[in-house]
Amino acid sequence: MARRKKIYEGKAKTLYEGPEPGTIVQYFKDDATAFNAEKKDVIEGKGVLNNLLSEYFMLGLGQVGVPTHFIKRLNMREQLVRSCEIVPLEVIVRNYAAGTMSKRLGIEEGTQLPRPIVEYCYKDDSLGDPLVTEEHIAAFGWASQQDMEDILSLALRVNDFLSGIMFGVGIKLVDFKIEIGRVYDGDFQRLVVADEISPDSCRLWDMETNQKLDKDVFRRDLGNLTDAYTEVARRLGVMPKNQTPVTKPTLIN
Numbered sequence: 001m002a003r004r005k006k007i008y009e010g011k012a013k014t015l016y017e018g019p020e021p022g023t024i025v026q027y028f029k030d031d032a033t034a035f036n037a038e039k040k041d042v043i044e045g046k047g048v049l050n051n052l053l054s055e056y057f058m059l060g061l062g063q064v065g066v067p068t069h070f071i072k073r074l075n076m077r078e079q080l081v082r083s084c085e086i087v088p089l090e091v092i093v094r095n096y097a098a099g100t101m102s103k104r105l106g107i108e109e110g111t112q113l114p115r116p117i118v119e120y121c122y123k124d125d126s127l128g129d130p131l132v133t134e135e136h137i138a139a140f141g142w143a144s145q146q147d148m149e150d151i152l153s154l155a156l157r158v159n160d161f162l163s164g165i166m167f168g169v170g171i172k173l174v175d176f177k178i179e180i181g182r183v184y185d186g187d188f189q190r191l192v193v194a195d196e197i198s199p200d201s202c203r204l205w206d207m208e209t210n211q212k213l214d215k216d217v218f219r220r221d222l223g224n225l226t227d228a229y230t231e232v233a234r235r236l237g238v239m240p241k242n243q244t245p246v247t248k249p250t251l252i253n
């Protein structure tokens, strides 16, 4: 069989040319990075969980009418997506203060915000993804005014959907990041939710205990990351029926 053409290797995923023109295969790796890749590790089973969880969220978004790049999951680590031009912004939605917002504004982590707040960071690892305003985005032509209206509306719809799903399983959606892609249907451009939605790019806290079930477990050395992601998958019923959890078995003496 001919070797697939690698298009791009990122921190958590590798992208390959898909079987049809305009398609891409996203391969979910087990690599975890934080602090702009200063901290790195391989977390066994993370890629499988993120592939399943991202499929679950993207399919759900599609069902409530939010367009995404997702086509179908191919296997435990790969999914087929529509190829799109990624808008060079990390779109962050926050419901509770945490992370950089808490640091920047001196708001205690976990404080509920008066309403969801949307922030934009310019996607550039060498600059550490700096926070930018709509003025920068317009002036540098990263997205048009119409795009920005559509991006805001997509971000808030994703927030309502994800918050509701998480609320249903006893999890607080503190914040999350999405990426937006442009796809072309003939002469028309549409914006879609792209990349992935997984505990790598969300902050998820247990509603009762505030236990962290997201990548902060890795960033802040709070325990086993696979256990945290498995718990999210278990609550959402995303674990495949015939598969035992990817955590290591506990030995009973």
Ligand code: TYD
Residues within 6 Å of the ligand: 090, 092, 098, 099, 100, 101, 121, 129, 175, 176, 177, 200, 201, 202, 203
């Ligand atoms: P933020 O608090 O700004 O940064 P950090 O995670 O470094 O403290 O992040 C807000 C949310 O967005 C958080 O859930 C992580 C996610 N995010 C990413 O997944 N990738 C990114 O490049 C950025 C800037 C944020």
